[in-house]
Amino acid sequence: MSELTMSAALNAALRDALRDDPRTLVFGEDVGDLGGVFRVTDGLQREFGRERVFNTPIAEAGIAGICVGLAIAGWRPIAEMQFDGFSYPALDQVIGHIAKYRTRTRGLVSMPVVIRIPSFGGIRGKEHHGESPETYYVHTAGLKVVVPSSPLDAYTLLTLAIRDPDPVIYLEPKARYWSKEQGEPTADGPPIGVARTLREGDACTLVSYGAMVHRCLAAADALTSEGTACTVIDLRSLVPLDTATIGASVRSSGRAVVVHEAPRTLGMGAEIAARIMEVAFDHLEAPVARVTAPDVPYPPASLEQAYLPSVEDICDAVRRTVSY
Amino acid sequence: MSELTMSAALNAALRDALRDDPRTLVFGEDVGDLGGVFRVTDGLQREFGRERVFNTPIAEAGIAGICVGLAIAGWRPIAEMQFDGFSYPALDQVIGHIAKYRTRTRGLVSMPVVIRIPSFGGIRGKEHHGESPETYYVHTAGLKVVVPSSPLDAYTLLTLAIRDPDPVIYLEPKARYWSKEQGEPTADGPPIGVARTLREGDACTLVSYGAMVHRCLAAADALTSEGTACTVIDLRSLVPLDTATIGASVRSSGRAVVVHEAPRTLGMGAEIAARIMEVAFDHLEAPVARVTAPDVPYPPASLEQAYLPSVEDICDAVRRTVSY
Amino acid sequence: MSVLDASDVVRLIAEDGSAVGDTDVGLGTDGLRELYRHMARARRLDRECMALQRQGELTVYPPFEGQEAAQVGSAFALGPDDFVFPSFRELAAALVRGVDAVEYLEYHRGTWHGGPYDPYASGFAPICVPVATQIVHAVGWAVGAKLDGTAACALAYFGDGSASEGDFHEAANMAAVFRAPAILFCQNNGWAISVPPDEQYAAPIAARAAGYAMPGVRVDGNDVLAVYVVTKAAVERARRGEGPTLIEALTYRIGPHSTADDATRYRRQEEVDAWRRRDPVDRYRTWLLANEHVDGAFVTSCEEETEAWVARVRAGITSVPDPSPDELTRHAFARPIGAP
Amino acid sequence: MSVLDASDVVRLIAEDGSAVGDTDVGLGTDGLRELYRHMARARRLDRECMALQRQGELTVYPPFEGQEAAQVGSAFALGPDDFVFPSFRELAAALVRGVDAVEYLEYHRGTWHGGPYDPYASGFAPICVPVATQIVHAVGWAVGAKLDGTAACALAYFGDGSASEGDFHEAANMAAVFRAPAILFCQNNGWAISVPPDEQYAAPIAARAAGYAMPGVRVDGNDVLAVYVVTKAAVERARRGEGPTLIEALTYRIGPHSTADDATRYRRQEEVDAWRRRDPVDRYRTWLLANEHVDGAFVTSCEEETEAWVARVRAGITSVPDPSPDELTRHAFARPIGAP
Ligand SMILES: Cc1ncc(C[n+]2csc(CCOP(=O)(O)OP(=O)(O)O)c2C)c(N)n1
Numbered sequence A, B: 001m002s003e004l005t006m007s008a009a010l011n012a013a014l015r016d017a018l019r020d021d022p023r024t025l026v027f028g029e030d031v032g033d034l035g036g037v038f039r040v041t042d043g044l045q046r047e048f049g050r051e052r053v054f055n056t057p058i059a060e061a062g063i064a065g066i067c068v069g070l071a072i073a074g075w076r077p078i079a080e081m082q083f084d085g086f087s088y089p090a091l092d093q094v095i096g097h098i099a100k101y102r103t104r105t106r107g108l109v110s111m112p113v114v115i116r117i118p119s120f121g122g123i124r125g126k127e128h129h130g131e132s133p134e135t136y137y138v139h140t141a142g143l144k145v146v147v148p149s150s151p152l153d154a155y156t157l158l159t160l161a162i163r164d165p166d167p168v169i170y171l172e173p174k175a176r177y178w179s180k181e182q183g184e185p186t187a188d189g190p191p192i193g194v195a196r197t198l199r200e201g202d203a204c205t206l207v208s209y210g211a212m213v214h215r216c217l218a219a220a221d222a223l224t225s226e227g228t229a230c231t232v233i234d235l236r237s238l239v240p241l242d243t244a245t246i247g248a249s250v251r252s253s254g255r256a257v258v259v260h261e262a263p264r265t266l267g268m269g270a271e272i273a274a275r276i277m278e279v280a281f282d283h284l285e286a287p288v289a290r291v292t293a294p295d296v297p298y299p300p301a302s303l304e305q306a307y308l309p310s311v312e313d314i315c316d317a318v319r320r321t322v323s324y
Numbered sequence C, D: 001m002s003v004l005d006a007s008d009v010v011r012l013i014a015e016d017g018s019a020v021g022d023t024d025v026g027l028g029t030d031g032l033r034e035l036y037r038h039m040a041r042a043r044r045l046d047r048e049c050m051a052l053q054r055q056g057e058l059t060v061y062p063p064f065e066g067q068e069a070a071q072v073g074s075a076f077a078l079g080p081d082d083f084v085f086p087s088f089r090e091l092a093a094a095l096v097r098g099v100d101a102v103e104y105l106e107y108h109r110g111t112w113h114g115g116p117y118d119p120y121a122s123g124f125a126p127i128c129v130p131v132a133t134q135i136v137h138a139v140g141w142a143v144g145a146k147l148d149g150t151a152a153c154a155l156a157y158f159g160d161g162s163a164s165e166g167d168f169h170e171a172a173n174m175a176a177v178f179r180a181p182a183i184l185f186c187q188n189n190g191w192a193i194s195v196p197p198d199e200q201y202a203a204p205i206a207a208r209a210a211g212y213a214m215p216g217v218r219v220d221g222n223d224v225l226a227v228y229v230v231t232k233a234a235v236e237r238a239r240r241g242e243g244p245t246l247i248e249a250l251t252y253r254i255g256p257h258s259t260a261d262d263a264t265r266y267r268r269q270e271e272v273d274a275w276r277r278r279d280p281v282d283r284y285r286t287w288l289l290a291n292e293h294v295d296g297a298f299v300t301s302c303e304e305e306t307e308a309w310v311a312r313v314r315a316g317i318t319s320v321p322d323p324s325p326d327e328l329t330r331h332a333f334a335r336p337i338g339a340p
């Protein structure tokens, strides 16, 4: 059994896709010789050539825009945005075209496009390097959105995303690129749209995704010693959202805490809270709590940990929720 | 007492601002001779000259971007995006700079910028002419977001937005441009961040904004005849969101229905539902219902009314909520 | 010297219909007639659409009168494997590509977005509303065609105003860097809604080509033969693997921006009148007749054919049924995501 | 003929320090020495920053070694009322503008974003990370200055890679249309992280100017006097109300893209070595000494001054306190919005 980092797992998923499907292409800023700033595309250009794996000019709208044309020409583009904060120039092409093309053509033209975006904070990055862009994509009808929390699931999700007939926004938690996991990567994981329950406990349901899953697990550990057993759900997929799994858990626990790095207002916590109310109202013993960043721009490195939900913030929210 | 349309009220607010504050500027695509495609800037270039009111090239990122430089140079830019669906190229400048500049400079440089965007559907428009972009802005920390529902309040809100020291995204409900209201426009209305309660009723609280406020009022009328009295709250301001007014009403009624044109997932309804749960959980008799568009791109004219929340959809939701 | 190296505006037929260049463009009589037929039909259908809109049968309609030569001449230079990425005013080009008129007009009727014609069948992408975005799509398609080793090329239509968008630059630069078989075809029709050239750009749009090391050529957009030869040269260049070309066709929007527009608010009638005298359809007909490529009988039969066809289109479009409401949620994903 | 009309690369001092053009650029001995002092200080501080980063005192740092002449020569041509819109690698320019080094470096320490220096005090906008966006800001500022009737101009710095962004085009086109007093100053340092010129653009970046009817000039970016005269000419043009200029300064990034980068993955050492021989600081010093504008004693005293100053900067930046956590939510709005 091998141990691999998330960066390596993503690299393996891209390599396997390039090998298995001759229509796949990998491109973006610095994905060639450099292998991407996080080495996710390391070695791919050497192995698959400069036609299948190529650098682009610095032009994010252009990168997203050529995905549309390539998809029409029968290719499966896998594009990289260099960082969350630099994915915004592409929003127009993503919202205006990639998300709408299938509807526009009444189903005649689909967009099997994957856009990978190193995302979220926690790496003491400069401004624009710690953004949580998921709301922009989740709200945009016509896109799927996934976020891995572990290396092996990163492989599974990326493989499924590449095979998906529809556009998938793939948000990679930068803070977890160098985290390691034992095991063989496989595509035979839960499909996109299905959450993973990482831990079961009847006192409260913790719902999260990406790097915050690990803070939830740490909080759950800490709370166990207080006699509070939590369920921890790793969403993996924000669209489709696995309302069934969340709902079943909350109908059983009666309590839920949602955790994310994005600012609170219209972060995923809002949607999850609203859905929990819709599917588990009669079972709710306490309001769904949201542990999130405050409604301000991502701070400088010096204040990063004050901004991000901490294990203690999560524990506090669970305690308040359980004792409500 | 005069009667004026929302288009005329907005025009009056711009005219008064241009007259009262020599640092204000109005620009955008076709705002000059044409007066904008909705005539909101009608006559302003003639009255205030080609320096204060000017056409720009078709370049939305550029339009938003020059706002930043103009603000630094001490001007108060009031920019127009021609349509919701064409505001997306500007998102990068809005999210990356306009929203962040004050934080970036630790409060030294503020961005007194207003971006007006004719928004929402209901006018049998072509693709990209019926978008509800509010989520993108509401989630972006550092922006204020307002939506008028009536001509007089459109005047008030635009005047306050222009005077605001911080950036305000001003979403104009296209479907209401030609609606009329009697009265004298005034800046002395409720400040940005304060909702208006248009009708009081103890059975259920209807929360909405923009054109849907009128469908809520129509629904409230219809329900009154069934003996169901609804409170109707016109949010006016999505950021800041008047949680206090919403919360007080729901603590009294115990029931709430949120209505908007945007797709459901991470539409405003999600945030409002989550906040209601946070501030009124013990008073809630039923889950907060969301009457929204489905999670698909805005449809062609032929299906527009099937897509938008109808008065009947709202009535049904209230009935279900009241009889929960 | 290739016509793509021309430093002056390329023109083969003068405004009065007389030849001012080598009009032997390699089209036989059939081809020359075909060109005319396309222009005549397009002109007639465009006017019909204006009427249909006034009668409430179409939603907002953007007429292209005056731009027939620019669209027909360029589209006619393409082959069946090429792919066109239109903006929203290219009905004439669509017809040349074989797009069914009724299917195209469903877009303007509001039955469906983008035109429910099959883009693959005619190599004509859906109608694209956000200006300039389609230029990037064309470059992406061209990169894909090149990777496939075909000789096919992509042609993107866009306007003088659209060329101010960042997407124009990103597309042009990428096309140049990737040596993509792409043709960036600008219909400079003198206006972008109400905004005139001097408030939109400061140099000829074709002059931008130098910044991408690609040929940039200005052509009389009301001279169908000139548009044809220039586009043909760009197509051949693309097929030879030499990369992209920027073409600026100088033409004029005779009508309003759209049926929702009131052009009297921003432009003078004299300007419109002056351009009417440069009418592309009249000009070409005069040349055809003078050079005996056609006679009066051909013109008449062409008119009759066109009338019959337009009547069929009218009957077709006015009887298109609205989609059923369950289509609302059917198409966003290959397998629809259940409502939450 | 203005230097802005030059069709060749403008160069006044050759690589070996000998004059190859008119080096009487209108700076007296004091000015010439001031230029050198700025370059020497910048070079020294840049190296100190690399060390500080390795010692854990700064977060990621993007060195500018090799680009001192491009930055110092251009910034030196500006007046106090002008405004600079930097990208993220313009510490040398910032110092010329009078930005306090410690305040600037707080950005790289991670204490605060954008540099907590007062942008108004030195006419130097906050550090701007999303490439090319700042060019649009500069144009907006320039439009504002023009409306105010001042003779001030804006200068935006950006890189060869940044110029591929749509914002470059929108900014350039708007500057041209509005005749804005803006200088678009491209530091073409040969690389955009790992992407070389031929994968980034196809023609000289200055060649794009033709598409905006503005002067576009290439200058030896390692020749501080050449950069100075070219920029000065653009400034004067702007002050005369003649509008924008595009300058492409050919220079080289001697160091890695940033301390997080491993440049050996994508470029050969020989290329770096070749550019080291064109070092801008050495070249200028050689010329200054040869022409007796300075003597060895000046150079030495300059070094000593610089060492003392760098020591103060080091002491200053390593003792900057972290902001208090309540600053987290203090700045987003003039009056903070209460937490929901
Ligand atoms: C991104 C974007 N911004 C704005 C619009 C609104 N709009 C529609 S057509 C048009 C003018 C386009 O002018 P031009 O490119 O010259 O094409 P023409 O209309 O003359 O054919 C504008 C501004 C749009 N469709 N897309």
Ligand SMILES: Cc1ncc(C[n+]2csc(CCOP(=O)(O)OP(=O)(O)O)c2C)c(N)n1
Pocket (backbone or CB within 6 Å): A029, A058, A082, A086, A089, D089, D129, D130, D131, D158, D159, D160, D161, D162, D163, D189, D191, D192, D193, D253, D257
């Ligand atoms: C919009 C945007 N996309 C991507 C990046 C990531 N990035 C930072 S620097 C850089 C390369 C910039 O190259 P160039 O413009 O030549 O400037 P240089 O680094 O050489 O000074 C990239 C791609 C960014 N900062 N902004």
Ligand SMILES: [Mg+2]
Pocket (backbone or CB within 6 Å): C159, C160, C161, C187, C188, C189, C190, C191, C192, C193
């Ligand atoms: Mg036009």
Ligand SMILES: [Mg+2]
Pocket (backbone or CB within 6 Å): D159, D160, D161, D187, D188, D189, D190, D191, D192, D193
């Ligand atoms: Mg560079």
